[in-house]
Amino acid sequence: MQSDKTANPASTRSLNPNQWVINYADYLYRYAIVRINQEEQCRDLVQETFLAALEKADQFEGRSTEKTWLTAILRNKIIDLYRKKSSGLAPKDEVRHxxxxxxxxxDAENGHWNVEHQPKAFAAQPDEVIQNREFNHILQMCMKKLPALWFAVFSMKHMDEEQTEVICTELKLSHSNFWVIIHRAKLSLRACLEKNWI
Amino acid sequence: MNTFTKIIYNCRKATFLIEKKQFSPLSTREKLELNLHLAGCSVCRLFQQQSLLINQWIKKRFPSQGNAEVYLDENFKEKLQQRINQEMNKN
Incomplete structure (x- = not known):
């Protein structure tokens, strides 16, 4: 039968924890570091992901690849961390700040840009900028400066292109609050880039 | 000033709509307001241009799969695999 080789690919999908680190540790770490931006925490997340995966290995049905399955576990852990980082008093003060x-x-009255905060033309050419190590460092630093909740919303929307609905549910936000954060995060980020680079 | 003219001069509102537009279609009214505003406000036109540029930079520097040049250190990985093996042997 011609279809034999391709029949039921799920049956070939099993877990192989002996190879997890060599196959996926770097991948998962990279996935985490662009979303969390802190090395120590990301190392912990990778470890926790593997250990959690072992614990629920019996739930793996082979419908996705091992890699997709592990990434989903990591993703949930990242969102838990977003929630943890953005709840409580200190994070609220940070947002207020x-x-x-x-x-x-x-201007409080008419909403017009105050002169000293008006965007000014970027001096460096966009193409040069992206090759530049120092610029990358500044971009990272400016992202890190965002309040945890803003960073979470911003990265879920911009990096993961997640549905607004999903982000609102997972981070327990109203829609209007979501758009306010998207707006404020960009205002802060742009101002930080201008101040530190251009 | 009626609300309509107010919005034409309101950069806070305009920048909000610029951000919203990148992910969600604006209503007809919002579109009209934003276009009227941008026609007369070079600062917000610049903001819009920079905002889109920043999105591109983020996509480049923070790709959703992470940066290929980032690695975990070997020592950590070795210990991690040992830990996994231990946990497997428990069962």
């Missing part, structure tokens, strides 16, 4: 900074961006 950034909101106060932004009050200066626009």
């Amino acid at each position: 950034h909101e106060v900074l932004q009050e200066d961006f626009f």
